[in-house]
Amino acid sequence: MVSEIDNIELRVATKEDAKNAQAEIDFILNNNGDETVTGLRDELQQCMTDNAGAFRTGESLEIAIAKVKELHKRFKNIRIKDKSKLFNTELQEAIEFGHMLDYSAFIVESAIARKESRGAHYREDFESRDDENFLKHTMAYMDDKGDIRLDYMAVKLGKHELKPRTY
Amino acid sequence: MSTHNINTQKVNFKVFRFNADVDYLPYYEDYTMEVTSEEVVLDILNRIKWDLDGSFSYRRSCRHGICGACAIKLNGRATLACKENMNDMIKLFGNDITLEPLSIKRAVKDMIIDKADFWQKHDAVKPYLISDIDEYPEHEHLVSPKQAEELDDADLCIQCGACHYACPVVEINDEFFGPAAFAKAYRFEADVRDEAGTERLTEMHKEAQGVWDCVKCFECAEACPKDINPIGKITKLHLMLFDKGLATSTVASRHAVGFKNSIAKHGMLDEGTLVLYSEGPSIIKHIPVALQMFRKGKIVLPWNMPKSDNLDEIQKLVKSSSTAKF
Ligand code: SF4
Ligand code: SF4
Ligand code: FES
Numbered sequence: 001m002v003s004e005i006d007n008i009e010l011r012v013a014t015k016e017d018a019k020n021a022q023a024e025i026d027f028i029l030n031n032n033g034d035e036t037v038t039g040l041r042d043e044l045q046q047c048m049t050d051n052a053g054a055f056r057t058g059e060s061l062e063i064a065i066a067k068v069k070e071l072h073k074r075f076k077n078i079r080i081k082d083k084s085k086l087f088n089t090e091l092q093e094a095i096e097f098g099h100m101l102d103y104s105a106f107i108v109e110s111a112i113a114r115k116e117s118r119g120a121h122y123r124e125d126f127e128s129r130d131d132e133n134f135l136k137h138t139m140a141y142m143d144d145k146g147d148i149r150l151d152y153m154a155v156k157l158g159k160h161e162l163k164p165r166t167y
Numbered sequence: 168m169s170t171h172n173i174n175t176q177k178v179n180f181k182v183f184r185f186n187a188d189v190d191y192l193p194y195y196e197d198y199t200m201e202v203t204s205e206e207v208v209l210d211i212l213n214r215i216k217w218d219l220d221g222s223f224s225y226r227r228s229c230r231h232g233i234c235g236a237c238a239i240k241l242n243g244r245a246t247l248a249c250k251e252n253m254n255d256m257i258k259l260f261g262n263d264i265t266l267e268p269l270s271i272k273r274a275v276k277d278m279i280i281d282k283a284d285f286w287q288k289h290d291a292v293k294p295y296l297i298s299d300i301d302e303y304p305e306h307e308h309l310v311s312p313k314q315a316e317e318l319d320d321a322d323l324c325i326q327c328g329a330c331h332y333a334c335p336v337v338e339i340n341d342e343f344f345g346p347a348a349f350a351k352a353y354r355f356e357a358d359v360r361d362e363a364g365t366e367r368l369t370e371m372h373k374e375a376q377g378v379w380d381c382v383k384c385f386e387c388a389e390a391c392p393k394d395i396n397p398i399g400k401i402t403k404l405h406l407m408l409f410d411k412g413l414a415t416s417t418v419a420s421r422h423a424v425g426f427k428n429s430i431a432k433h434g435m436l437d438e439g440t441l442v443l444y445s446e447g448p449s450i451i452k453h454i455p456v457a458l459q460m461f462r463k464g465k466i467v468l469p470w471n472m473p474k475s476d477n478l479d480e481i482q483k484l485v486k487s488s489s490t491a492k493f
Contacts (some may be wrong), residue, residue: 038217082222086188087276090221 028094033077037094040071040078044097044104052108057125058115064108072101072146102142109148110138131162178202178257182215182223183267185274193274195265196220202253209237209248212266212278225278232392235325239278240267245329245390269332284337285328288344292352292370297363314359321354321400323393330387330397342375346387346397349378353400356407365413371404372413372420378404379420431485434475 047067051060075098082090116130117123136152143149178200185193198219202211209227216223226236230249237248242260256264266278273280330346331337337345344352352371355361371377378401387397405423408414414423429436475481 036221038221080221082224084186084188084222084276086186087224087279089224090216 024095024098025091028078028080028091028098029083031076031078033079035074035078037078037080037090037097040074041093041097041100044068044071044100048104048107052104052111054120055122055124056111057123058112059125061108061112065105065112068101068104068108072105075101102146105146105148106140106142110140110150113150114138129164135162173203173205175201175203176257176262178253178262178264180211180215181263181265182277183265183271183274184223184277186222186224186276187274188276193271202257204252204254206253207249208239208241208246208251208253208256208266211253212237212239212248224276233325235327238269238327238329238392240269241265243267245269245333245392247327247329247392250392269328273332280328280332282328284341285326285331285345285347288331288348289326289351291376292344292348293363293367294348294351294355296355296358296361297366298360299362308360310359317357317359318354319357319400319403320393320395321350321357324350324354324395325393327392329390329392330395333386333390335384335386336380336382340375340380343380344371344376344378346381346401349381349404350395350397350400353404356404365411368404368407368411368413372408372415372417374417378408379417379423427485431482433473434478434481435473 044067047064051064051067078094080090080094082088111121111123114121114134115123115126116134117127118129118134135155137155139151139153141149141151180198180200182196182198183193184190184196198215200211200214209230212223212225212227216225225239225248227249228234228236230237232247232250235247239246239248241251241256242265244259246256268274268278268280270280273282273284275281324347326347328347330350331348334343334346336343349371352367355363356368372379374380381398381401383398383401385398388399391397405414408420409423414420426436
């Protein structure tokens with residue numbers, strides 16, 4: 001196990017990465033729109049709780065993805081009041097919110113594609129586990145435009161044998 | 168079925184504002200809000216930031232009274248924001264509430280202070296177990312429940328700094344370790360696994376920084392949101408110093424012994440002789456104060472010193488309760 005972790009190849013950060021991070025901060029500090037991060041965050045939290053909780057359906061997840069995309073657009077129109085470089089927790093919350101949007105998209109797109117129920121992913125429209133089609137890890141990648149591509153990786157079962165959960 | 172009523176009431180908040188980057192002087196901002204009986208002080212800080220002014224700044228993390236980040240002052244009282252219920256605060260102080268950082272002179276931005284001195288002192292008392300640890304032990308190091316009790320809850324400290332910035336000695340003496348650092352030092356001194364010997368304890372004895380400069384005002388005990396009672400730990404460190412023979416004769420340790428001698432002799436405090444005992448010949452510098460105290464009747468001339476009733480019982484008590492050798 002530990003040796004596997006040691007073997008993970010980490011990508012070396014480039015100047016380009018640093019520039020992107022700096023651009024993200026500059027955008028938040030200088031953008032002069034009329035949305036507040038708090039307002040958008042409240043909407044995202046409510047939407048994800050209602051539509052992408054443990055119990056979800058294809059329909060509710062489509063509502064969620066539409067909302068996440070809408071919020072992505074509206075995020076371009078934010079303004080924060082605190083412009084200072086000292087303990088700027090408003091900037092911090094805005095950066096965090098941008099990432100929350102990305103991760104919400106990962107969660108929802110993966111859930112839409114997984115047409116089965118497994119653990120805390122309970123699709124009310126596909127109530128049983130489907131090992132034939134979904135005994136695999138979801139890998140999700142986001143491109144520059146914010147579109148998500150899904151890929152899958154085989155599960156190493158090791159000592160575990162496959163059997164239905166009957167408890 | 169029991170019903171739980173949620174009520175709301177109007178509260179006027181006066182909030183300390185300051186940004187060390189741009190403001191020359193701090194100022195206060197007023198916010199009037201409807202406060203529900205379910206809210207804690209941290210909810211108010213959040214609502215100011217999220218609904219009224221995004222630039223308002225404070226520290227928070229756990230919202231569960233365990234990370235120590237959110238300590239502030241509410242109407243001058245040290246308050247762990249996520250622990251105190253607003254209703255209780257309104258009962259204590261009424262509907263006009265002032266929110267300030269723990270230490271105004273250390274303010275960096277609104278409620279956020281520079282806690283560097285707090286952490287420096289924390290580090291200075293060697294806040295870790297000093298022990299020669301066997302890297303491949305064959306069995307666990309047993310600590311009995313009774314031995315664990317010796318810590319006297321000192322291990323529950325969350326480093327919030329409330330006691331430190333409530334301490335009047337910290338305010339005037341830069342070297343003083345302060346109540347939180349003492350509680351931390353005690354936490355390891357009282358640990359049976361600690362083998363620091365005299366290494367940590369000698370630091371506690373040194374003048375200016377050590378336990379003897381505590382004026383026993385109990386502010387730290389009052390301020391602590393976790394009921395650590397730092398002054399209680401300071402007293403235990405005093406006793407440890409005497410027990411281990413580290414309390415060399417200084418003004419401070421003589422002062423402590425002088426207290427005991429005075430009580431043993433008179434059953435009450437003879438302040439004049441006490442100062443003479445503590446300070447020796449340098450008492451001369453206190454003559455102006457002594458004359459004032461004499462005029463007010465705070466001290467009497469040695470031959471006029473009264474004796475307490477039941478002096479023999481007091482003397483027996485002193486004898487039976489003295490565990491330390493002087
Ligand atoms: S009792 Fe001692 S340590 Fe505690 S606040 Fe007072 S002076 Fe400071
Ligand atoms: S002793 Fe109490 S007041 Fe002092 S830092 Fe620890 S928890 Fe906070
Ligand atoms: S937020 Fe952690 S103690 Fe209050």
